[in-house]
Amino acid sequence: METRELRYFVAVAEELHFGRAAERLGIAQPPLSRTISQLEQRLGVALFNRTSRKVTLTAAGSGLLAEGRAILGALTAAERRARHATMDQPTLVLSLKTGTSGELLAKLLDAYAAEPDAVAIELLFCESQPDRPLHDGRADVALLHQPFDTTDGFDIEVLSTEGQIAILPSSHPLATRPHVLMAEVKSLPQLPPARWPGPDGTYPEGPGAEIHNQMQLLQLIELGRTSVVLPESCRTNLREGLTGVPVKDAPTVTTVIAWPPHSRSRALADLVRVATRL
Amino acid sequence: METRELRYFVAVAEELHFGRAAERLGIAQPPLSRTISQLEQRLGVALFNRTSRKVTLTAAGSGLLAEGRAILGALTAAERRARHATMDQPTLVLSLKTGTSGELLAKLLDAYAAEPDAVAIELLFCESQPDRPLHDGRADVALLHQPFDTTDGFDIEVLSTEGQIAILPSSHPLATRPHVLMAEVKSLPQLPPARWPGPDGTYPEGPGAEIHNQMQLLQLIELGRTSVVLPESCRTNLREGLTGVPVKDAPTVTTVIAWPPHSRSRALADLVRVATRL
DNA sequence: CCCGATCGATACCATCAGGGTATCGATACT
DNA sequence: AGTATCGATACCCTGATGGTATCGATCGGG
Numbered sequence: 001m002e003t004r005e006l007r008y009f010v011a012v013a014e015e016l017h018f019g020r021a022a023e024r025l026g027i028a029q030p031p032l033s034r035t036i037s038q039l040e041q042r043l044g045v046a047l048f049n050r051t052s053r054k055v056t057l058t059a060a061g062s063g064l065l066a067e068g069r070a071i072l073g074a075l076t077a078a079e080r081r082a083r084h085a086t087m088d089q090p091t092l093v094l095s096l097k098t099g100t101s102g103e104l105l106a107k108l109l110d111a112y113a114a115e116p117d118a119v120a121i122e123l124l125f126c127e128s129q130p131d132r133p134l135h136d137g138r139a140d141v142a143l144l145h146q147p148f149d150t151t152d153g154f155d156i157e158v159l160s161t162e163g164q165i166a167i168l169p170s171s172h173p174l175a176t177r178p179h180v181l182m183a184e185v186k187s188l189p190q191l192p193p194a195r196w197p198g199p200d201g202t203y204p205e206g207p208g209a210e211i212h213n214q215m216q217l218l219q220l221i222e223l224g225r226t227s228v229v230l231p232e233s234c235r236t237n238l239r240e241g242l243t244g245v246p247v248k249d250a251p252t253v254t255t256v257i258a259w260p261p262h263s264r265s266r267a268l269a270d271l272v273r274v275a276t277r278l
Numbered sequence: 279m280e281t282r283e284l285r286y287f288v289a290v291a292e293e294l295h296f297g298r299a300a301e302r303l304g305i306a307q308p309p310l311s312r313t314i315s316q317l318e319q320r321l322g323v324a325l326f327n328r329t330s331r332k333v334t335l336t337a338a339g340s341g342l343l344a345e346g347r348a349i350l351g352a353l354t355a356a357e358r359r360a361r362h363a364t365m366d367q368p369t370l371v372l373s374l375k376t377g378t379s380g381e382l383l384a385k386l387l388d389a390y391a392a393e394p395d396a397v398a399i400e401l402l403f404c405e406s407q408p409d410r411p412l413h414d415g416r417a418d419v420a421l422l423h424q425p426f427d428t429t430d431g432f433d434i435e436v437l438s439t440e441g442q443i444a445i446l447p448s449s450h451p452l453a454t455r456p457h458v459l460m461a462e463v464k465s466l467p468q469l470p471p472a473r474w475p476g477p478d479g480t481y482p483e484g485p486g487a488e489i490h491n492q493m494q495l496l497q498l499i500e501l502g503r504t505s506v507v508l509p510e511s512c513r514t515n516l517r518e519g520l521t522g523v524p525v526k527d528a529p530t531v532t533t534v535i536a537w538p539p540h541s542r543s544r545a546l547a548d549l550v551r552v553a554t555r556l
Numbered sequence: 557c558c559c560g561a562t563c564g565a566t567a568c569c570a571t572c573a574g575g576g577t578a579t580c581g582a583t584a585c586t
Numbered sequence: 587a588g589t590a591t592c593g594a595t596a597c598c599c600t601g602a603t604g605g606t607a608t609c610g611a612t613c614g615g616g
Contacts, residue, residue: 001353003280018592018593019592027576029593029594030577030596033594033595034574035574043361045363051593052581052584052594054592059363060360061360062542063359066540066541067355067356067540070352071353074348074349077345078345079279079321081345082321082323082342083321083323085323085337152433261348262345262347265341296564297564308607309605310604329612330563331562331564331611560613560614560615561612561614563610563611563612563613566610567607569606570604570605571602571604575600576599577598577599578596578597579595580593581594583590583592583593584592585588586587586589
């Protein structure tokens with residue numbers, strides 16, 4: 001199967017409408033229809049059920065959609081990494097969530113810098129979903145936090161495990177407690193969870209304020225507008241007006257270093273080795 | 279990048295000779311040369327260094343080779359799984375090493391069969407490298423054993439952990455010991471390790487006999503020609519004339535269930551859930 | 557050192573695949 | 587019943603792909 005056919009298939013599968021898919025691909029609808037038919041014939045598999053007015057995915061089509069997206073993504077990532085590899089100065093791009101423990105990060109960067117063959121580390125901060133740059137090739141490696149970030153498809157090593165704290169306005173009654181339970185902080189009536197944008201930029205439904213970054217989040221908490229449960233290490237990010245209270249029954253957060261499974265980068269192998277020895 | 283270009287690139291990268299690569303691809307050398315040049319121009323990246331008599335990979339080319347192989351493999355696997363998904367009777371193909379603990383397998387299959395939406399499980403026995411069918415799409419899921427089998431690129435859940443035993447001819451002096459050390463069984467002069475074929479069918483160098491399957495291995499041990507260190511659960515496979523002796527300092531073997539990270543199969547999710555509850 | 561063999565690159569040519577427009581039959585809605 | 591919309595099919599044109607011919611560069615043998 002050629003990449004062009006896979007792109008056509010994924011577009012139709014996502015739109016479930018040949019006309020919109022054709023427009024998205026920048027071609028006319030008839031060649032798209034023909035290409036999909038030829039693909040189905042060559043595979044010997046029906047990927048879509050369709051009448052003249054309705055298109056749905058078959059089971060085979062559903063499975064291929066997930067794998068097709070991953071493959072196209074991997075191809076884009078591979079092209080990006082190939083381009084990046086030609087740079088005179090080899091670097092590693094490390095993707096991480098804004099607010100990730102400065103202490104862990106500093107230790108990692110210092111320890112790696114002490115390696116004889118260390119290359120420059122370029123930090124790529126993400127306000128959310130730090131795994132995405134790993135998927136699309138903009139990053140070589142990422143610090144991720146389970147269970148929040150998906151590590152599907154990547155190789156990982158565990159770096160640390162920690163509890164979670166509820167970050168509350170210092171004026172809130174719960175802020176004086178030695179610890180709280182998840183049920184107590186999960187749905188505070190006056191402190192609804194803030195909302196992050198999805199990959200397509202739209203926000204999920206909810207009463208909480210829309211935010212773009214960690215700074216906005218902390219500011220809103222300070223203003224008594226929201227609260228959040230974060231890993232213990234985020235305590236270093238707290239400032240006046242904010243209080244962190246341990247959440248006894250919150251799941252532990254595991255910080256892992258993740259990388260694409262087929263990487264052959266020596267520099268990356270060194271970084272992973274150093275990271276697991278911290 | 280089209281699949282055709284990636285296939286051309288991988289062929290040249292593996293052969294480091296345009297003529298041989300062209301022959302392998304079934305095309306003439308000039309269009310191959312031109313296609314690679316055009317690819318490099320479009321990517322803005324040199325993938326090969328070449329004189330008129332020598333071809334080597336650049337750093338970018340080396341990185342792309344590993345990722346390119348994985349992508350082409352994933353594409354082949356995706357096509358296969360799409361074809362398999364059209365079967366009237368949905369099944370899951372489970373890849374596993376011949377000799378995998380019958381006890382664990384039976385428990386898994388029984389527990390899964392009790393699930394309301396269980397589908398038929400088709401067992402795909404491998405004499406070695408049970409991860410390969412997962413890579414190439416012939417299997418949906420696999421039982422693998424770390425550290426012997428690579429789980430790179432797959433999602434996994436741990437099922438069990440066990441020690442290892444040295445399987446020796448019962449007549450061997452070490453067979454009467456309560457336990458042995460790795461150094462004692464790793465290089466027995468009269469019992470050199472048997473040799474498995476590689477993916478391309480050729481055997482690595484070594485004094486041990488060439489074997490194709492587990493039965494041959496056990497038979498050779500019984501004949502006093504070799505020995506092997508295997509997980510504790512293989513004890514059930516021992517028959518008269520063979521003795522299993524615990525190897526105190528052997529690394530533990532972790533049995534995991536592995537699957538492709540982008541699978542959306544409901545049946546597979548059920549199997550994994552059942553497996554982790556054994 | 558020279559010659560021949562081999563290799564990758566370039567030029568040119570023929571064929572066919574891919575994308576276009578036109579139009580069809582089927583379906584859903586008014 | 588009529589109209590609008592959708593996916594499929596037919597036909598056509600252009601450019602991409604793979605062919606052969608041939609070049610310059612490089613390596614090895616005499």
